[in-house]
Amino acid sequence: MNVHLDPFDRDFESIEAIADTISQILQCPVTIEDSNHRLLAYSTHAPDTDPVRIATIIGRRVPEHVISMLWREGIIQQIMDSQVPVLIDPIDSIGLNRRIAVAIRHHHDILGYIWVMDEHKGIDEQGLDDLNKASHAARSKLLQVQTQRRRREEQSFEFFWGMLTGSMDSEHRIVDRAHQLGITLPKSYRVMIIEFDTLLNEKLYEQVLYTILTAQRHRKVLHVRQEQRLLVLIDATDDDIDGHIAAWILLMERMQQRFGVKPVHLASGLSYSLYMDVVKSYQEAITVMNMKKHLPDETKHLHRYEELGWYRFLPAMIQERRARPMQHSSLSRLKAYDKEHQSGLVSTLSLFLQADCNVKRAAEMLHIHSNTLMYRLKRITDIGGIDLNDMEQKISLYLELKMDQWQS
């Protein structure tokens, strides 16, 4: 066998075929992973294998603690930087035998890794060269698969976006299209918006999406990426909404720990069963999100549209107010006075109302003597011509103040 024909100079029908070919040539177990250490393929007739490999194959991903270890030890970095296969010494503590790894790269991007278990140090120069060639072959295949996936993803984006914007004109149309795309739509769903504090670049997006997929046990999730937002169609069939949302919040926190990305806001619309209602759920989620922007204190601990309470009427009210701007005479007088004397009568009033008109409580919140508050209230009633024993007036003031707060 002096004449060594390149066994990787052909078109492989699948990544598995590449793994098997490498394994056959090197007589070692082989696994191929993507850049996120998800299992893409593994050789089948492996003679012996180690615990890490078994766990990887079972979990369809390299176990978390192993990944952490490899990152900590700088091994991943080493593989990423090296143009040639890297030898890795065994790490007994995690059950990792000796192996050789090579990155599958395309320009400067890492598409994945090929791992070869090298129990018996049976790999020579020729073997390493073959491994390099294998890496190139894998690259072509991966790119091919990737573009396929991209195309399918794009179709799914388009589909979901169509649902979100209400441009799909009938229920069965939606169902048919989902079927075409191989997407199983949940019986009952909500639209959720996840907003981050930074732009969702390619890498971040991949990571976030991966976290979500993992949490959802790798069931496909319809989603669309926006500037700083990710729109997701979440399953609401089991009506354990609180638990569900709690899980998402946890997920977000985990994301923060891992990638340093903080999803600043979670907002979800109502749950519906008709797919034509995705628009509605989306609009509701947007409403919640806006509410969180404008009234952060009031909405700190809520995420779902149904938790908005009376605040859900605010947008409609504000629209009405904008259509017919009329100033609340009492409030405008108070505002004028505040401006003139730099006194916080309006804010005092606001907090007083917030505190259920309880003088003692409000005074404590303001860190002032209750008589001071009493004095201010007297000024407020005098200047504003307000009767604080009149529910109608208080409601009017409360709503008006909330709208002001929204608009400022």
Next chain:
Amino acid sequence: MNVHLDPFDRDFESIEAIADTISQILQCPVTIEDSNHRLLAYSTHAPDTDPVRIATIIGRRVPEHVISMLWREGIIQQIMDSQVPVLIDPIDSIGLNRRIAVAIRHHHDILGYIWVMDEHKGIDEQGLDDLNKASHAARSKLLQVQTQRRRREEQSFEFFWGMLTGSMDSEHRIVDRAHQLGITLPKSYRVMIIEFDTLLNEKLYEQVLYTILTAQRHRKVLHVRQEQRLLVLIDATDDDIDGHIAAWILLMERMQQRFGVKPVHLASGLSYSLYMDVVKSYQEAITVMNMKKHLPDETKHLHRYEELGWYRFLPAMIQERRARPMQHSSLSRLKAYDKEHQSGLVSTLSLFLQADCNVKRAAEMLHIHSNTLMYRLKRITDIGGIDLNDMEQKISLYLELKMDQWQS
């Protein structure tokens, strides 16, 4: 002058000409009135005249007290019933000299009256016959004038309706059209709806309109008649709104006294200067009217859109609620309890909130012991899971209850 040619067998160029002709033949002063005793024409070269005639000519209408007297005495009735001229004896107390009157009738309708002052009893059979002929001539002329006025009225209806529905597409278009129709639009205006408790039939309509015109010193007023409503464009240039509305309320009461028609509701939109905004003012007036229908107690003493306070947001809120029906869990529990035990917890809560959460006041309004109310409140908080010391919750309940009240 044995050959007596009929001097009324010709086409008169105006009603004045008829009056003059009669006057000339009979040698007496003559006035012609419409069915509402408004002056239509009077002879010019009258030799002598009485105080009533002078007042009529000056005021362009027979003085009120004279009309009342004539009705009371049954004289008007007599004239209306008689096919021939009626002789009326002088009534010194009101300064009415002896005169002869004949109705101008068309089928069974009375179009107006011809009055001839007959100081010297100088009218013979021939004169009475001439008077009858004059009445026929006046009929033709009046019908002619009436159809003209009708046509002009109809055009004005159409014009105003166009403004109300917003089908006029530009400001100068409106101004031009008004000019064409000889209508002077007020600099600033409001749309007002007057709703009656009965259908506005022809007669009623005439009467109401007449009352309004009288009150407006006979300046033309744009208006449209609907089933039970009259839509009016009222002048809001002088900003004495309260006095204005007060005047209208008085007017309505007067109407009630006179014709037994009760305008049940007055509702006015905001005042605007741009004529394109008539639509808005009309919509606002409708909103006020609806509010009065649905929340009569709350809106008993208000008529203008700007007086609605926070209630102006209710329609928008209700629309929102209808779009996404979600029940308030506390309230639905209370409602369920009420149904089960026929207890009025919800209404108690409603009144309690209305009374600014003042136990004493609310108990008095309910005619119950304050401890009874305390007990009920405890039940309400227990069953509904409500914290009545939380402004947010109270606002939510208050708004929800108002909406319920609207919809019921």
Next chain:
DNA sequence: ATCCGCCTTGTGAATTTACACAAAGCGGAT
């Protein structure tokens, strides 16, 4: 009849709140 849950009313004590008044700080105007 008797029981039981639900509701209403009454009583009195504990607590809270409203209000009047005094004292004093602060900033601007004279």
Next chain:
DNA sequence: ATCCGCTTTGTGTAAATTCACAAGGCGGAT
């Protein structure tokens, strides 16, 4: 500096509100 208006804080009292508890009425179920 002095005055003045506005504001804050403290004190004490009168008024009110809240709350627990007792007593009794009412209607349905056993």
